[in-house]
Amino acid sequence: MIKVRDLYFSYGRDKNYAVSGVSFEVEKGEILGFLGPNGAGKSTMQKILTGLLPVQQGEVTVAGHDMRRPGRDLFNKIGVSFEIANNYHKLSGLENLAFFASMYEVPTADPMALLRMVGLEDAATRRAGAYSKGMSQRLVFARSMLNRPTIWFLDEPTSGQDPAMTQRVKEIVLEERERGVTVFLTTHNMQVAEDICDRVAFINEGKIVDLDTPRNLKLRYGEQFVIVEYRDAGQLKKQIFSMGADKDRAALAALVGERPVETIHSQEATLEEVFIKVTGRALRG
């Protein structure tokens, strides 16, 4: 559904690339996570994929439309949620959705049903300018579903959301994927990425550093640990062994043979650790 080949993009049209030699594909019904530190080029990528920025060099195809000349019809098929909320402040939440719904040439969802879905039904008739940050973001998220898109671009849909709403967003995205929707998801929430993405791409300084399933990435970059609790002279003790190190593995075997072990937990690598390794930077750093 999305094809990107050797894409370069520079805001100043100079050698200062915000996106530099990026290639990837997203299959129908797949959720691709786009992860990377601040300023890595994630939003720039989404803007090119949604026609807000031009294709300067390389090839981009979205739903079969060449993004050099996408044509207005593409926008009946895609949904776009922005990282910075952009609603009409003087219109109510409901008026915002009703206005955008009337711009489409395809059947659209009921605005009130969408507001209910993101928990904004009580604020439906209030001016969007009076919404909190999280509420504004939810309205933008709801708006991106108006035309029941087949390709859905989500730039940090959970930013500013409380845990319950974050959970709700994950559920909604998974439901949509069940309907065959293709999702391009940018997020700083590694748990969200890990929970719902079929594959994730790590992007750093405009380049894709790695792209794979979360499981493969963790296997490749993550270290597995084993945490053992055992008794030593009546006292409960705890020791951590890295499965990547021969010395630790031998020590673990010795421990299990010699001491009364109470619990053994294996600790999987997290996507967060992979992120830090791959991009060489700490999150929110």
Next chain:
Amino acid sequence: MFRRLLSLTQRDLRLITRNYYLAIVVILALLYALVTRFLIPADLSPQPAVVLLDSTGAQAMRQLYERAGGGNVIVAGSADEYDRHLEAANRIGIKVTGSVMPERIEVTYQGWETEKTRRLLEASLQGQVAALTGAMGTAFPVFQRTVLRPGQVAEQPPFNLALVPIFIFSEAVLMGIFLAGALLIAEKEDRTNRAYQVTPAGTAEYLVARSLAMGVLALVFTVLLNLLTTGLAGNWAMILLLVFAGAVVTTIFTLIYAAVFMNLSQFLAGSILAIFVLSLPAGSYFMPAFSPVWMRVLPSYPIIFGLREAYFPSGNPGLVTTALGQLGITALVLVPLAMWALGKQLRGGEA
């Protein structure tokens, strides 16, 4: 397409109302109406002096005027003197002839006097003469009106109402520069233009809807001010048509040049300059002799004169059609530019 246009226009009208633009326009119309009706005098022209030549035997009129002792009366001793006095532009001549009592009275105007002024003068003159002839028991004299330079200056409407077309031009038409621009800059700053850009709706509908909404706003101002000042006078259809077309062209023009400015303060500075230049033809409105070529090519020039013709028809409807035609041509030239500039705006002004 039609549903979209309706929806876009509805959005614009909502934004206009909720940003208090409508309130501003209504208040301005009321203020202008107050100023027009109560603060600006209807007549600014200096009182003309009357030149009297009484060649009757009894000299009754001369005695009457001398007794009244008006400083504004010049009594001429001979026909030559009478003609000489009338060469000055602000004199009105009264020539009374007859063997003993007035038998003929000839009133001579310069040509610039309003019909109202003439009627007033003649009525009071007739009153005086009637008093005289009544007392003497003679017949009422024959009245004759002469205009020295007819059509030299067209019939002038009262001064305060003559300003109405200028108010309409500056508020209904030019104000669109501020309002259309402010709407656009706000959309750029709150980024709603990008949300619009990722829908299948395009630049053309946007442009049409915005023009319609600004046109409606201009009509509200015009209707209000008209009802409170000139009333049903003038050619309403032409007035409304001109105002609407003028507001549309102003909006299109604004969408183009607002694209150049990145923020509100830059835009305001630019607008003040634009409004200054476009207001210059208002000078010709008051001094018709001053209308250099560069002023005539400003799109505001034909609007101002078209509006005057629509309000105070002088039997030259060509002025209105010229204005409409010129607005049409301006629109044709500007629309492609506006589409380009607006497209750029809607993408967020990036790249």
